[in-house]
Amino acid sequence: MSPDTDTSHTDLPLHEGLAFTGAITASVTHELNNILGTIDQIAGLLEDLAFTAGQGEPIRPEMMNSYAERINTQTTRGMTLVRQLNAFAHSGDHPETEFDLGNAVENLTGLMRRLAGMQRIELAVTLPDDPVIVRCNPFFLRHLLFLALRGLLASARQKTTLEVALVAREERAMITLQAVREGTPGPIPQPGHLAWLASRLSGEYTEQLDGENIVFCFSIPVLTR
Amino acid sequence: MAELRVLIVDDEEDFAATLAERMNGRGLIAETVSSGEEALIAVSRAVYDAVVLDLAMPGMDGIETLKRMLAIKPQLQVILLTGRGTIEKGIESIRSGAFEFLEKPIKFDTLLSKVNEAKSRAMALTEEKTKDMIEEMLRRWGC
Numbered sequence: 001m002s003p004d005t006d007t008s009h010t011d012l013p014l015h016e017g018l019a020f021t022g023a024i025t026a027s028v029t030h031e032l033n034n035i036l037g038t039i040d041q042i043a044g045l046l047e048d049l050a051f052t053a054g055q056g057e058p059i060r061p062e063m064m065n066s067y068a069e070r071i072n073t074q075t076t077r078g079m080t081l082v083r084q085l086n087a088f089a090h091s092g093d094h095p096e097t098e099f100d101l102g103n104a105v106e107n108l109t110g111l112m113r114r115l116a117g118m119q120r121i122e123l124a125v126t127l128p129d130d131p132v133i134v135r136c137n138p139f140f141l142r143h144l145l146f147l148a149l150r151g152l153l154a155s156a157r158q159k160t161t162l163e164v165a166l167v168a169r170e171e172r173a174m175i176t177l178q179a180v181r182e183g184t185p186g187p188i189p190q191p192g193h194l195a196w197l198a199s200r201l202s203g204e205y206t207e208q209l210d211g212e213n214i215v216f217c218f219s220i221p222v223l224t225r
Numbered sequence: 226m227a228e229l230r231v232l233i234v235d236d237e238e239d240f241a242a243t244l245a246e247r248m249n250g251r252g253l254i255a256e257t258v259s260s261g262e263e264a265l266i267a268v269s270r271a272v273y274d275a276v277v278l279d280l281a282m283p284g285m286d287g288i289e290t291l292k293r294m295l296a297i298k299p300q301l302q303v304i305l306l307t308g309r310g311t312i313e314k315g316i317e318s319i320r321s322g323a324f325e326f327l328e329k330p331i332k333f334d335t336l337l338s339k340v341n342e343a344k345s346r347a348m349a350l351t352e353e354k355t356k357d358m359i360e361e362m363l364r365r366w367g368c
């Protein structure tokens with residue numbers, strides 16, 4: 001076994017972390033490209049309007065408001081994505097730190113909405129009102145959730161909702177992912193490093209079929225509530 | 226000169242609507258749909274001089290939509306829009322029968338010029354087809 005594929009050692013193979021980071025940034029930059037493309041066309045529309053105004057055509061204020069609203073919608077969408085990508089980038093700052101699990105779940109699911117949407121699956125996220133503080137590697141936590149979500153998305157039926165819920169109970173927090181499965185039940189494909197990540201996070205996970213649903217549960221020790 | 230009819234297929238609805246508005250402002254007749262399925266219904270019901278089709282769409286993607294549209298209307302001129310990093314898909318689209326592919330973000334004037342080229346190509350193909358039909362009829366009648 002080459003060092004690059006051996007997951008028995010202390011470090012995750014470099015290409016796995018890069019592939020995860022790459023998948024997230026590719027999706028986000030694709031969406032940012034769409035946002036900028038839309039703003040670019042609205043700018044063109046304003047240029048066209050300025051041209052016709054120069055020829056004596058009156059400018060209608062409601063049209064200007066409509067364009068301003070469209071630009072506003074796109075910039076808000078873009079700023080949300082940039083904020084999420086920035087939080088994701090900083091998740092690799094420390095190998096172990098205390099953080100709010102709810103923020104991490106919200107961050108990762110926010111970044112994966114487009115990937116889910118491409119498969120016509122909506123992500124519904126339920127988080128507790130209070131912070132759920134854990135101490136572990138924030139990047140590994142996101143990576144584990146990414147692998148679990150990607151696996152479920154690959155098996156889920158189109159035009160359904162994938163439910164993500166975080167619940168804190170006594171000394172542990174539980175993240176549950178539930179999707180409606182497409183086709184006949186069979187073995188759930190699991191990447192080998194899912195177990196590796198769970199162990200590094202001092203967590204445990206199960207994946208099971210419940211009727212036509214696939215349910216992934218990950219539990220992790222909580223510091224305080 | 227006859228009006229140029231364009232169908233814009235993109236799940237980015239604001240983008241499609243703005244592009245259509247700009248085209249309409251330049252005297253074209255542009256319509257929008259937001260999925261491959263809707264595009265198939267549109268092309269089977271109406272005649273378009275060009276279709277501007279996004280590659281990355283939820284559900285039926287651009288390549289699949291392109292193939293199915295060409296199965297309905299083989300002479301349809303389709304301009305595929307690709308995001309960065311999907312140039313290979315753009316090449317695949319040409320192999321699958323697209324007239325052209327452009328990388329997003331697109332320059333409006335470039336797109337307009339491609340739409341005009343698509344119309345000219347469609348007209349040339351129609352003329353060629355009509356000529357072939359007339360020659361075949363004349364052959365059958367022994368002229």
